[in-house]
Amino acid sequence: MSFSQALEVVIGLIFIYYVLGSVVSLVTQWINEAFETRGKSLEKHLKLIVGDKHVGDFVKLPQLEALRPIRYKNMFSFITSATEPKMLEKVPAATLVESYFDFVGLTASKKFELDELKALINAFPDSNGKTALLKWVGQGVTDVEELRKRTFTYFSGMMDQAGATFRSNARSFVIILSILLTLLLGTDSIKMAQTLWDNANLRALAVAKAEVVAQQEGADETDIETLFKDLGELDVINPGWFMNERPAGTQPTDWASFILMKMLGLGLTMAAVSQGSSFWYDLLKKIVSPARGGGDSGEEKG
Secondary structure, X not given: OOHHHHHHHHHHHHHHHHHHHHHHHHHHHHHHHHHXXXXXXXXXXXXXXXXXXXXXXXXXXXXXXXXXXXXXXXXXXXXXXXXXXXOOOOOOHHHHHHHXXXXXOOOOOOEOOHHHHHHHHHOOOOXXXXXXXXXXXXXXXXXXXXXXXXXXXHHHHHHHHHHHHHHHHHHHHHHHHHHHHHHHHOOOHHHHHHHHHHOHHHHHHHHHHHHHHHOOOOOOOOOHHHHHHXXXXXXXXXXXXXXXXXXXXXXXXXXXHHHHHHHHHHHHHHHHHOOOHHHHHHHHHHHHHHHHHHHOOOOOOO
């Protein structure tokens, strides 16, 4: 038993979590793009600004149309390179303010009389944006530039909320996919640690792969085939675990201990993978680089 051996086991586990997290991140990206979850999160907040009935016309403004992302039409479009504009996903607050003022007709003039401005705003589509403007005008703000400044602050907050909504949805996908992937592959952290501890060649392979990852400039996405190949080489994939694995004994206590340890091992993997590949990549950078620096003096990994 040695510190270097324990460190290699830790590095191996972190690398496995990184690969599993990369699989989850890749699938989450596919889901987000296929269902346009970022665009739908933004649309919910745009409806608050301009109203449910008018959001369709609002996003057709030229300055907003130009911000729509271009992606493949469907999962098979990479063959024909067929692309199309997708739902609007991000809008700078300044652009959103200009678009809104154009949409409701507040761009032309710098100054309105109070009654004139109230009448103009009352003609706007019912929305939170209209309510906010009426409140500011009711406080005596009639200068369009001052209204623009206040609207910018308001819309900035709305865009932050839209981003937070998307991240919450994406986080839910990550957690669910982490649970499903762990159960599908049977990636038990306790068993993986034991396997790495007992198998010097497997530890060396895991550390070598971790060093390659640590040398990368960033946690770049890898194709799904390569990720599963890495898992296969590390003897991690065990899809039939729930039928093949049994406790050593047949007593009820043996089964209870087996089930408890299996639940703990799978639970640890689920929690680890749900942290995301970026988290494990950063940790690999911190651990592997010093380990390599200390190992260059002649110590060989076994």
